[in-house]
Amino acid sequence: MPDLSVSLGRLKLANPVVVASGTFGYGEDYKDLAPLKKLGAIVTKTITLKARSGNPPPRIAETYQGMLNAIGLENPGLEVFICEKLPYLEKVGIPIVVSIAGDTPAKFAELAGALSKLKGIAALELNASCPNLGKKGLIAQDARAIYQVVKAVKRATKLTVITKLSPNVTDITRIAKAAEAAGSDALSLVNTFFGMAVDVKTRRPKLGNITGGLSGPAIKPQALWMVRQVFQAVKIPLIGMGGIMDTQDALEFIICGASAVACGTANFVNPRATADIIEGIKKYLKETRIKSIKKLIGSLNER
Numbered sequence: 088m089p090d091l092s093v094s095l096g097r098l099k100l101a102n103p104v105v106v107a108s109g110t111f112g113y114g115e116d117y118k119d120l121a122p123l124k125k126l127g128a129i130v131t132k133t134i135t136l137k138a139r140s141g142n143p144p145p146r147i148a149e150t151y152q153g154m155l156n157a158i159g160l161e162n163p164g165l166e167v168f169i170c171e172k173l174p175y176l177e178k179v180g181i182p183i184v185v186s187i188a189g190d191t192p193a194k195f196a197e198l199a200g201a202l203s204k205l206k207g208i209a210a211l212e213l214n215a216s217c218p219n220l221g222k223k224g225l226i227a228q229d230a231r232a233i234y235q236v237v238k239a240v241k242r243a244t245k246l247t248v249i250t251k252l253s254p255n256v257t258d259i260t261r262i263a264k265a266a267e268a269a270g271s272d273a274l275s276l277v278n279t280f281f282g283m284a285v286d287v288k289t290r291r292p293k294l295g296n297i298t299g300g301l302s303g304p305a306i307k308p309q310a311l312w313m314v315r316q317v318f319q320a321v322k323i324p325l326i327g328m329g330g331i332m333d334t335q336d337a338l339e340f341i342i343c344g345a346s347a348v349a350c351g352t353a354n355f356v357n358p359r360a361t362a363d364i365i366e367g368i369k370k371y372l373k374e375t376r377i378k379s380i381k382k383l384i385g386s387l388n389e390r
């Protein structure tokens with residue numbers, strides 16, 4: 088039997104396939120649809136200190152080979168997450184990665200500190216795709232801001248810290264290096280690409296928020312390229328994502344340097360996609376006589 092286990096810093100996963108933040112709720116809603124125990128990890132929907140009601144509807148629009156979303160970080164807030172969502176997640180028995188967001192380093196650190204006191208959390212994923220307070224753009228677009236957020240979180244927690252990168256930047260390796268320099272244990276990439284769609288009958292935007300984030304197969308080649316660039320630029324492990332729908336997609340990301348892969352949009356099409364991919368990777372390793380998935384990570388043959 089091939090060895091599927093991978094490491095993200097000190098965090099060990101039994102296999103490299105996880106669910107992407109925001110596409111799998113807090114696990115419980117999917118308990119009858121997907122074999123949760125088989126996943127490498129569950130990454131929760133992003134939580135903030137206070138509850139957020141999110142953006143006005145419509146929040147989703149289908150596109151060719153993908154979808155646009157503008158959920159606006161709707162979430163129940165830290166207290167409700169701890170009291171109502173975490174108890175179920177703890178029982179699943181696989182690593183739980185809690186995705187957190189704030190608009191200042193202090194808010195990220197407050198969340199990290201509070202979550203560190205609890206049992207059952209393996210790692211934190213920093214969703215820095217939120218407005219950079221007092222400046223234009225997102226925290227994830229500003230290398231200094233990312234550095235400050237990661238530093239503040241690292242001071243507040245001993246949990247594994249994974250920084251999630253936005254693809255909406257000129258040079259993603261600059262942001263990746265800033266997160267690494269601040270002590271991030273791993274990186275997740277990519278979040279959604281900015282996009283929009285228009286209803287030509289009404290000439291209104293299809294999303295209530297006007298703009299949203301594009302995900303799904305449409306973004307896969309760009310996401311893969313970014314994973315490759317970041318793999319060559321940093322030493323810390325990567326979780327690759329962006330349009331992974333099947334085993335072939337997942338293997339491409341691993342070969343380009345991802346130690347683990349996340350499925351997002353795929354969960355809306357097939358909630359068992361992650362489980363199918365785990366089986367598919369096992370089969371591929373057996374057929375190619377590769378004993379450990381670790382041998383495949385970053386093994387792109389460039390000639």
Ligand SMILES: Cc1cc2nc3c(=O)[nH]c(=O)nc-3n(C[C@H](O)[C@H](O)[C@H](O)COP(=O)(O)O)c2cc1C
Pocket residue numbers: 107108109110132133154156158160186214251277278279301302303304306328329330331349350351352353
């Ligand atoms: C409906 C929806 C909600 C999302 N919510 C979050 C979120 O709360 N936090 C986050 O970091 N990323 C969020 N994402 C981004 C995904 O985690 C992922 O980075 C992105 O969709 C690319 O992967 P995919 O093409 O497999 O979906 C969301 C994506 C979708 C489609």
